[in-house]
Amino acid sequence: MSEPSNSAPLGLLDHHHHHPHHHPPPPPSSPSSSSPALARDYRKGNWTLHETLILITAKRLDDERRAGGGSSSSGAAAPRSAEQRWKWVENYCWKNGCLRSQNQCNDKWDNLLRDYKKVRDYEARATASTAAAAGGGPSYWAMERHERKERNLPTNLAAEVFEALTDVLSRRAARRGGAGAAAAATPVSRALPPPPPPPHALTPPPQPQTLAATPPPPPRPPLPAQPSVSAEMTETSESSENEGVEPEAKRRRLRQLGSSMVRSATVLARTLLACEEKREQRHREMVDLEERRLRMEEERTEMRRQGFAGLISAVNNLSGAIHALVSDHRNGDARST
Known part of the structure; x- marks a missing residue:
């Protein structure tokens, strides 16, 4: 895949939603509390590429808002329940021209993740077969619609959508990896003895500390390169949270x-x-x-x-x-x- 195609969806998302990225929208209280009598006329039919990118951006901002909501001491904390979170996603989509309901957004997001995992796994197998000189199948992006259908792959997943989903899931994996590394580093720092008070003894202790601190950094690089496991864990936890309300x-x-x-x-x-x-x-x-x-x-x-x-x-x-x-x-x- 060429470099312009890799940066096209991310540039489109940053171009349309640069301001909401730095300033997350407020909680979804406007449609239900301010104007309860105003009914929304939801759009039916197939999703356009623009609507799909808006939904992915809304999920990315919702993840960032939820990740920063736990440490924030302000009263506007991120909603806890799945229904409130999807209502927030619906409000964001409506503000940006995607006239879909929260149920439509939820179903579309599940379909996107399912198609994304199929394409991602297929591309991984094809890359491994090509690297092993086993004559693997062609790339998903080089196949026609009937060839994708014969291989039980989604026929209409756009490259922009795939790259945007990869960015969202990579951010999730990075946040989860950073939180895990911080949690693992906390007991190590507590177990280390405090440095001796004499000034002449300050130089020897940094050597064992640096030696003891050097092993943890190597496991960190693989975390962004493996968004699949963390993303699947994230989606599993999110789906388990949705089981309380959605079913x-x-x-x-x-x-x-x-x-x-x-x-x-x-x-x-x-x-x-x-x-x-x-x-x-x-x-x-x-x-x-x-x-x-x-x-x-x-x-x-x-x-x-x-x-x-x-x-x-x-x-x-x-x-x-x-x-x-x-x-x-x-x-x-x-x-x-």
Whole structure:
């Protein structure tokens, strides 16, 4: 990956959110306390790249705010519960043009982490195979969409999003590594004896102290280079914190969704049944109308047949009368001669 592509997402994030990085936004109290009657019109549909980068920036600032909230003595401490933290993320996204709800942000963040871990693990395996001359697969960024799908990898993870997530998880790992190193260094410093008071004896003690202090620094460099383990531990702890609030809300949403689906299915079944009944009734009416038309045709045909029979009978009677008249006329002429 080229150097401009590595710095593009981080530069975009710093360009858009330079001020919030130095001055974290206030706690999420504006939408719920100041204007409770104002309902937000959340955006639906797929996330854009700009919205995704805003969400990642919000999570980075939330991590920094939470990391500095424990040592701060002011009253504006970082919210403890997962719901309050995601509400803070929602408010930050709204201030920067990402009109998404806290549930949408939570779901999107989980999806991003899942896709990120898949791509990160694949790239690590591909790099190891290439280094071992085992002919590993191509890089994720050089594959087409169908090739990514065949390898069960996310098909639309942008390089900017991947680099921004790497930056966030590396910062988390660095903070956790620094806290662990400080906690491990505290008992060592307490166990060291105080330096002797005479001034001439101050020079010898620094030598054993420097010798004893030199071993701890070597383990520190690998910590930023291994964000995967620390990031997974962070996400595991965060997911365990979310288990106290999110499952109940999700179960409640699932119950509401299930009841609404049952009601919709009942209404749909009743509507279909009524349509079938009306269709059958209309079919019966059409059959009755057709039978009535056929009966009328039969009656009309019978009347015509009877009319023709009467006409034929009348013509026969008329011809018989004419024949009788002609015969009588001939008989009268014969007598007169």
